Amino acid sequence: MTGANRGIGLEVVRRLAERGWSVVLGSRDVDRGREAARGLDGVVVHALDVADPASVQALADRVRDEHGGLDVLVNNAGIHYDTWQDAVHADLEVVSEAMRVNVLGAWRMVVACADLLRPGARVVNVSSGAGSFGETAGGGGVPAYAVSKAALDMLTVKLAADLRSHGVLVNAVCPGWVATDMGGAGGRPLAAGAASVLYAVDLPPGGPTGTFTRDGAPVPW
Numbered sequence: 001m002t003g004a005n006r007g008i009g010l011e012v013v014r015r016l017a018e019r020g021w022s023v024v025l026g027s028r029d030v031d032r033g034r035e036a037a038r039g040l041d042g043v044v045v046h047a048l049d050v051a052d053p054a055s056v057q058a059l060a061d062r063v064r065d066e067h068g069g070l071d072v073l074v075n076n077a078g079i080h081y082d083t084w085q086d087a088v089h090a091d092l093e094v095v096s097e098a099m100r101v102n103v104l105g106a107w108r109m110v111v112a113c114a115d116l117l118r119p120g121a122r123v124v125n126v127s128s129g130a131g132s133f134g135e136t137a138g139g140g141g142v143p144a145y146a147v148s149k150a151a152l153d154m155l156t157v158k159l160a161a162d163l164r165s166h167g168v169l170v171n172a173v174c175p176g177w178v179a180t181d182m183g184g185a186g187g188r189p190l191a192a193g194a195a196s197v198l199y200a201v202d203l204p205p206g207g208p209t210g211t212f213t214r215d216g217a218p219v220p221w
């Protein structure tokens with residue numbers, strides 16, 4: 001689980017730990033990750049910055065050594081819900097950072113962990129309706145975020161095709177508008193956002209792959 005020291009990522013970790021699963025909580029700041037994991041059984045905390053190739057490789061190496069493989073990879077880390085700018089006047093450094101974390105971070109995780117994914121494993125890319133052409137319907141706003149999530153959706157389709165023959169399911173999910181540091185006040189509870197992610201974690205072997213859902217229902221690309 002990437003970006004798991006707070007928000008939706010931490011809530012998903014809690015749910016998986018309650019099931020008795022072994023969970024690797026990835027956190028940029030290990031101390032914050034340990035604080036978040038306090039009281040959760042079966043959760044180990046690893047330093048993980050998905051924008052840093054060495055950090056991602058170190059995590060993959062530790063997972064190999066300590067667990068031997070992965071049943072589920074949740075690419076949850078995300079940044080820059082850039083409500084403060086429009087596409088015409090966008091700060092391209094912000095766009096670049098969003099791409100580096102939201103797209104390349106998830107991609108880098110899959111590349112590094114590809115040979116760890118067990119047959120039947122699930123990869124869940126936490127995307128957003130903000131990246132949906134169908135839901136955007138010609139509207140503006142959050143350009144860095146929206147473009148990065150649209151790219152994450154296409155990455156999901158490509159990975160799903162490449163990993164289908166290995167029995168690995170790769171799906172994108174939108175957690176809905178959730179009251180987190182990113183989502184702000186007024187969004188739905190963490191439990192609802194986490195449930196939308198867990199739908200794709202819990203798909204059965206041979207289940208759908210290359211999909212984009214919210215609460216288990218299709219989101220238009």
Ligand code: NAP
Pocket residue numbers: 002003004005006007008009027028029048049050051075076077078079101105126127128129174175176177178179180181182183184187
């Ligand atoms: P959040 O509360 O802002 O948490 C984001 C998490 O990502 C934090 O743990 C953060 O770590 C981590 N992160 C940021 N950059 C990272 C990096 N380079 N490497 C590793 N971790 C990094 O956000 P959230 O609302 O829980 O969002 C989780 C996911 O859901 C995101 O992908 C977001 O785009 C998506 N989403 C959220 C909403 C919503 O309404 N909240 C709606 C649609 C989609 P630090 O604590 O170290 O910063």
